[in-house]
Amino acid sequence: MSQTYLKRILTSHVYDVARETALEIAPGLSARTRCTVLLKREDSQPVFSFKLRGAYNKMAGLGRAELKRGVIAASAGNHAQGVALAAARLDCKAVIVMPVTTPEVKIDAVRNFGGEHVEIVLVGESYSDAKAHADKLAAARKLVFVHPFDDPDVIAGQGTIGMEILRQHPGPIEAIFAAIGGGGLISGIAAYVKAVRPEIRVIGVQAADSDAMAQSIAAGRRVRLKDVGLFCDGTAVKQVGKETFRLCRELVDEIVLVDTDAVCAAIKDVFEDTRSILEPAGALAVAGMKAWAAANQVRGKTLVAVACGANMNFDRLRFVAERAEVGEAREAVFAVSIPEQRGSFRLFCDALEGHNITEFNYRMAGAEKAHLFVGVQVTGHRDRSAIARNLRAQGFATLDLSQDELAKQHLRHMIGxxxxxxxxxxxxxxxxxxxxxxxxxxxxxxxxxxxxxxxxxxxxxxxxxxxxxxxxxxxxxxxxxxxxxxxxxxxxxxxxxxxxxxxxxxxxxxxx
The missing domain is CATH 3.40.1020.10 (Biosynthetic Threonine Deaminase; Domain 3)
Structure with a gap:
């Protein structure tokens, strides 16, 4: 199967619009993981994501009559921008169907990339609503549907990333990490890598609340999720494609799941190494690479993570910054109950053994005790556990809230x-x-x-x-x-x- 895709990838039409992105070392990540970490910088594409490759390859392969009639896509994000730019380069009409909930910044981006070649249609409240309407328009107007992931030409276009990685780094590579939403990106990369250098592990990364591919592979059939998490919106897919499921089942070595805090920490890691800001889905591969290296105690190996997108809303950075410290295991959050008596607060501070306090909220709970909500700088999970043990040893009832979504998202702003x-x-x-x-x-x-x-x-x-x-x-x-x-x-x-x-x-x- 990978040999069939090898020819498609080698003959893909992507470089009319896409650029061969850099494969660059991440010094900070390399030091922290004790490996050589290389970032494949797909965030530097003209549309700030890899999606342009697959969209253009699909559209460039259409006949003259098909291009004259035009294409259609359903998307509220990076795929829409890729189709829009491809339409402008190929001088064809593109209808982009987007949910009415799509932020204006994304609508403007599609319009800017496509100009007069793009017709934007806003329908429904979700991608599913937009896709259903796009199917009707495609049939009525005889437009070619450009699927965001489940199309051999789209998959082959994304596969050129794998081709570039192996050309740019011919030396040993232990593993390549890529985000999975519908599966087009990792399917293309795996198809090329396994055909050329099958010893390299290809590892997918999904948000734990949007793990349709992981569940599908475990079940041996495509599973449709009832709900998906929205933080990593670029990979929030309820059901993976038929072709991508087939390829991932055969070619992908394993899938790593990560949570929101780990993604926020990965965004910060990449910023510190590159001064670039990835979107949440764009940082998934980095988060998964870190988790996999730690879990397997990997040292001295070369690891590649695909930084696949940077279409980040500026206002989201506040949330990312707040959660990155916990995701890096550099901050722990505790609820501590202390007696309402002299000396209690001094004992509490002594139990922290000189750790810096990042957040402190106090609320008297009655005549006999008070509740504290406290953030503390730590050096890792062991340090966090040691602080909790010290607090309990002083007789303070202590809850570790570092993994508690309610506490981190809401309660820290509502204490009292x-x-x-x-x-x-x-x-x-x-x-x-x-x-x-x-x-x-x-x-x-x-x-x-x-x-x-x-x-x-x-x-x-x-x-x-x-x-x-x-x-x-x-x-x-x-x-x-x-x-x-x-x-x-x-x-x-x-x-x-x-x-x-x-x-x-x-x-x-x-x-x-």
Whole structure:
């Protein structure tokens, strides 16, 4: 199979618009991993991502009549920009169908790359809605659909990245890491690498909350996810392609899953080495490479990570900076209960053994004790565990919240908010689409008899917002409440039993 793709890749038409990107050493990452880390800088393409390669290769292979009729694509991100630029270079018409929720900055980017060659159609609230409408338009107007990943020509275009890596570094390579969304990027790279140098490991990286390929390979069939995480929006695919699944199942050696904090840390790592800022999906390969090297205790090897995109909204950097320290294991977050008596705070500080405090929130919980929410600089996971042991040895009840999404995202901004009238309160985290009317939809679907007892939201400059909501629901309404969640359709997580919530925001202390 890889031999068939080898010919496609070698004869791909990508360099009319795409450039051969640099393969450069990352000195900081190399020192930290004790390996030679090379970054394949696809973030430096004209559209700031690798997507241009596959889109152009597909479109350049069309006949004159097909180009005259035009092409169509459904995308809200990097693929749309690649199709737009390819259309301008090939002098053909391109219809780009995007959800109405698409940020204006991305719409403007597509318009700027495509100019008069692009027609933008805004339909629906999700990629699925846009794709369904694009299929109808393609049939009605006889347009060629340019798939973002599940097309042999698109896969072959992305495969030129693998060809460049092996040409630029003919020496030993232990592993090449690439992000997986629908699977087009890693399928192309793996097809070339396994045909030419099969000893090199090809390792995919997915966000833990968008792992459609990993689940599909484990199940032996394509799995469709009900929900996907939105932080790594460039790889937030509910179902991988038929062809990409076939290729990944045969050629990809393994898949590594990483969380949001690890991605934020990887964005910071790349910035420190290159002064460039990757988008979350663009940093997945780096995050996965770090996790894989640590887990396998790899030393002295050459590792390649594909930095596949840099279309980052500036406003998201606030969130990335906040979470990068935890992702690097350089900050730990604790909830600590101390007695309300003289000397307690001094004992608490002594237990930290000189570590710098990065955040400190204090709330008296009554006449006998107080609760602290504290961030501490650490040197790694062992250091974090040692601090927790020291605190407990002093008799302080301690919760390590370093992996607690509720605490890191919301509670650190809300410490001290308690209500005496919180009966029947349920606590849920939601991901709302960032668009007018999202909150109104929430309120209109919710039973008006239920009271909102808590609400916290922070704009992070993303396509979605993270909201924490307390809702007072009578015990007899739980069936109706579950129906409300299903009808609303927003991703959610029940945090009602979270111990940090009981420590800081709820009366009737249940945590020890």
């Amino acid at each position: 908010g308690r209500s005496a009238a919180e009966g029947n309160e349920l606590l849920y985290r939601f991901e709302f689409p960032e668009r007018p009317g999202a909150l109104l939809r929430f309120l209109s679907v919710m039973n008006p008899e239920w009271n909102i007892s808590l609400f916290h939201y922070r704009n992070e400059g993303a396509d979605f917002g993270r909201i924490l909501v307390g809702i007072q629901v009578p015990d007899g309404d739980m069936r109706q409440f579950r129906a409300f969640l299903a009808k609303l359709g927003y991703p959610y997580c029940d945090e009602s039993a979270n111990p940090a919530y009981h420590l800081f925001l709820r009366n009737g202390d249940t945590a020890s």
